[in-house]
Structures are given as structure tokens and as C-alpha cells.
Amino acid sequence: MARSDRLFRLLQALRTLPAPVTAERLAQETGVSVRSIYRDVESLREAGAEIGGERGFGYCLIEDGRLRPQAFSRIEIEALVLGLAEVRQMGDPALAEAAAAVLGKVAATLPSARQQQLLHAVSQVHRFEDRYAALPDMGLIREGCWREEALAISYTDKAGEATERTIWPLAIVYFDHMLVVLAWCCLREGFRIFRAERITAVESTGASFRPKRVALLRTYLAELRKR
Template sequence: MARTDRLFRLLHLMRTLPRPVTAARLAQETEVSERAIYRDIAALRAAGARIDGEAGYGYVLEEDPALPPQSFTRIEIEALLIGLSEAQNSGDREIAEAAQQALAKVIATLPERQQREAAHAVHYVFRYDRREVPARDLALIRKACWEEETLRLSYRDEAGKETERVVLPLTILYAEKVLVLLAWCQLRQDWRSFRIDRIAAARRTGESFRPRRVSMLREYTERMKARGRPV
């Protein structure tokens, strides 16, 4: 591999691999020695890349010279930061972390002046109602929605009674203080909302309902509208 190619590839790897990226990992991916990686990082830094690197930690690309600078107004930057803060209060740990990473990626494309504006944002989100974090099975449910795979749920209703449900999971809904799974319930043959904190267990069935998720959501939306309900 030509060195030129490798330098661009390193930038790409630092953008896409989970942070932080170690020199050992980069060396493995590009099939050169670690010493070559150190040299490459130095070259990229000399060329304007802002790469944070701490002993014992790894590398984080903070400003990327290969990308066209993206331009956001100051208020757009503030809006993104508000969004990050809100996502961090979502009660969903995985989403909170993902928001942080996504925003860091966006910030890395910004010129220095705008990065400074981001650092000195004037909006601040403050929430007392830290929602219960129903960490259990949330990732599994999310994945099932993405992959349009049926789930078997053990669900506890308000009275504490537990039933087994086979559902087609459509959407994770962030309502006021609870997370809700909107799904098509095969037991009831109708749409049902399941509070995620009342899901005792969730198991994947291996059965796919692809590609029906989007059309079912459309149906649900239209039914809610027909009932004069907010969507």
C-alpha cells in the first residue's frame, strides 16, 4: 500500500472505528509496523489534522483536514448540543453514548472557530426527572425493530399479572417519563404499547416480518389520525 493511500485510510479508520483507536490497531489494519503509524500520525498532524493521543489510551481524531469543512450557523451548533443533552437524559444509556460519539464526529469536521463556539455554548439542559433506566433487553428490542424480527415478551401489566406475548416490534417511543415499545401484538391481533420497564423478559424468535415494519407504521399512523389522536 502506498503511503499516501495509507494516510487517507488512517483518517478513515479514526473516523469510523470506536474511539479511542490504538496504534497497534491501526498498524494491524494497514499492515505496517507501529513505528510507521507513529510517523504517519506525526505527518497527519503536521498536515493539519488534530489528533489527540494519550499514552495508555489511544488516538482520537478531533479535526480532519481531508473533509470539506462543514458549515453550521452558531444556532445550529447550539441546537445540536441541546439535542445531545436531551439524548443523554433519555434514560437509554446506549443512546446517550451514541449521541456523544455522533456529536464528536460532527464537531471534528468543524473549523476551529466553530469548535470554540461549541465549547462555549450558551444553552444548557437540566432535568430533574431522571427517568428509570430500563437497560435490560433494550438493545435487543432495538435490534429486533431494526431487523424486523418478531419478539416473545413476558409482560407484566399494571396489576402485576404476567402474560406471554408474541409481537412485531415497530418503534421505541420516548414518552414523558417512560420508554414504550409500540408493537403489533399477535395475542390481541391489534397494536399495543408495552412499557419497557414492565417487560420481564424478551427473546428473539428468529422469525422475520421484513419488510412490513414501515407499512405497518404507516397504517398505525393513519389509524391514530382517523381517531383524532395525536400521532
């Protein structure tokens, strides 16, 4: 295998495998020796890729300064256009604006042939109405997840009972026609699913629950799979 192909496969593995990923796992994925992985990681670092971790612990790709959009295949461009178009139809103005910005940035850096493929993609999305109702507090909830900060919410359950709760927001999940927030409820001291349209008010408390979000979300998802 050519060295350039090997480095590209290593980058792909670092992008897609759950981090931190060990040298042994990377060796299995790319079909080379562990010693080659150590050398190739250093080569990628010298070329500008910011790779965290070390031998015996595992690696994670923090920033890839060498990735260029022209490396996308035609089917990858179709997937990119289709995915971003779907995001723009969700009904969340902030995500719609971000999706349009991403598409513009990608298009601006593509060579002319690939740019034409992106602008005239075969795959299209059209919905006669937004999939989800516009909810003004989604920005705060998203920020709460990112920053791992507790949120104070007003919530109305399916029986119509209104409660005040403090939650640790873990993830926002987009079902077919329903938007939910997976969270740890401090009131009930357990995992809960909150339907976004029933959240009538959100306020950031500034109280951090870092670095628990990833571990809590992993546990909650495992529980949901068992049900």
C-alpha cells in the first residue's frame, strides 16, 4: 500500500472510530503494524493534523488541517447535500442557517468540477412543512448540552401537570415528528425524556455537571436499548 493511501486510511479511521482509539485498533482497521501506526501518527502531526493522546492510551483527532473538500467522492458530495438539505427542513432556524453556511463554505473550496456536482446534486429534499415546530428555547438547551450546564425548566407532562425542574441536558434527539431532550432529572433523580414542545421555559443555572455528560449519555442509551 502506498504511504499516502495508508495515511489517508489512518485519518479516516481517526475520524470515524470512537475516541480514544488505541494503536492496536488502528492497526487492525488499516491493515498495518502497530509500529507503523506510531510512525504514521507522527507523520500526520508533522503535516499539520492535531492528534491528541499517546502510546498506551489511545489517540483522538482534534483538528485535521490537511483535510480538503476535493477529497470527497461524488457519492460523498451527494450525501453531504442531502444531509444538509434535511437539516434545513427541520424547522430550527439556527440549524438551517448553519447548514446553509456549511454548504457555502464547502462549495467555495471545491474545484470547479466538484463544485458543479454539489450545485447540481441528484439527491434533493423537499418537505411541504417543517418537520418540527420552531421552539425558541432550543438554543439554550443546545448550549446547555455543549457546556454541560444544568438547566432550570418549566415542564408540562402528558397529564397537563406543570412542574419546575432542574435537569442535566445530555442530548437532543430528532424522531420522525417529535423532538425530545434526553436528560438527568435532578427532581426525580433519574434519567428522563422530555418532549421539547412541553418545555415552556428554560433558564441556564450556570451550575456545571462536567465531565459527566458523555458517561451519563452512554449509560442512558444502553438502558434505552434494553427496553
